[in-house]
Amino acid sequence: MIRDFLVWMATEVGKGPGEYDPSWTDLLASSLNFWGLLEATHVLSLMLFAGTIFIVDLRLLGVSFKRTSVSVISDRILPLTIFGLVLMIATGVALFYAKPLLYYHNIWFRLKLVFLVVAAINILIFHFRVQRNITEWDTLERPPAKARLSAMISILSWILIITFGRFIAYDWYNCGKALPDWANAVQECQSSETGAVNLKGVAL
Ligand code: HEM
Structure with missing residues (x-):
């Protein structure tokens, strides 16, 4: 069913009335520079996103910025992380749109999506459960085990997502x-x- 939808999307959406008119997927995939610009933006936003999320995760692990409270670090840095994430998802979806069937049948793309779901669930658990009593451990040099576990899962899943993203090209x-x-x-x-x-x- 998903594949049928992707075939329809790639061949019909945006297609003109003529037999040889290209669809939007064809136009994007055959663009001279646009796809490359999208990928460059995907990677640049990834650097902003990963660089900033790792700072928060390392603070949660009690490794860096130990004398600054967790909330001060995350309040300053999270807006940048969210900006990077939104840009990364938007450009990722656009890259996918150019060659949907190629990626649909690609093991690295599938693994990347699985770990994106793991990372998203981890963010939700951190936000709604772990962070609930942050006032009790905000200033601790070494936050409690559940916060450290969440940071560890975050670091590992983003490293895997980035690695699988890089492997898609091979x-x-x-x-x-x-x-x-x-x-x-x-x-x-x-x-x-x-x-x-x-x-x-x-x-x-
Ligand atoms: C949100 C976190 C994401 C991270 C950390 C990430 C990471 C990466 C990385 C490292 C690359 C390889 C860039 C290179 O060639 O060097 C890549 C490429 C790509 N990503 Fe993402 N990505 C993310 C989200 C997404 C999403 C949501 C989608 C689509 C639904 C997506 C689709 C793609 C596609 C299609 C490529 C191009 C693969 C190719 O043909 O070379 N990405 N991504």
């Missing part, structure tokens, strides 16, 4: 190549345009 596991069965299954290669081929070179 074709190691692209559908249509001879792949182990698990890779064909995880990426749903059989329904991809290039199909699924096993390690013996047999098309499935």
Whole structure:
């Protein structure tokens, strides 16, 4: 169902009446510089986002800025983090829009989305549970275990998201190549345009 939606989005949305008129996905994917500008903005906003969120996480772990309260650090830095996050999500969605089916069948893109969900759940738990009694530990050099755990999950999931994002560009596991069965299954290669081929070179 998701794939059908993506096929419709890539081929029909924005398409003119003529048989050879391009869709918006075609226009974006074939643009000379726009896609590159989007990716550059994605990476620059990622630097702003990751750089600032790690400062807050390291304070929560009791590693840096120990003599400044957690709330002072996060109140100053979080607006920048949120700005970076919004820009990163907007440019990420636009990059995806250019080649939706390629990314849909890409294992690194799938893993990246899984860890984006993990990171989002972690943010919600931190916001609604861990931070509820922040006044009790705001000035402690070493915040309580639940805050440190949350910071650790945040650092690990963002590192994984960035790594998987970088891996998307490589074709190691692209559908249509001879792949182990698990890779064909995880990426749903059989329904991809290039199909699924096993390690013996047999098309499935
Ligand atoms: C919010 C946190 C995100 C982080 C930390 C992140 C990180 C990254 C990184 C490191 C790259 C590789 C850039 C390079 O080529 O060097 C990348 C590329 C990309 N990201 Fe994201 N991203 C995020 C969100 C998203 C979202 C929400 C989407 C789409 C739904 C997305 C879609 C993409 C796409 C399509 C690429 C291009 C892959 C390629 O063809 O090279 N990203 N991202």
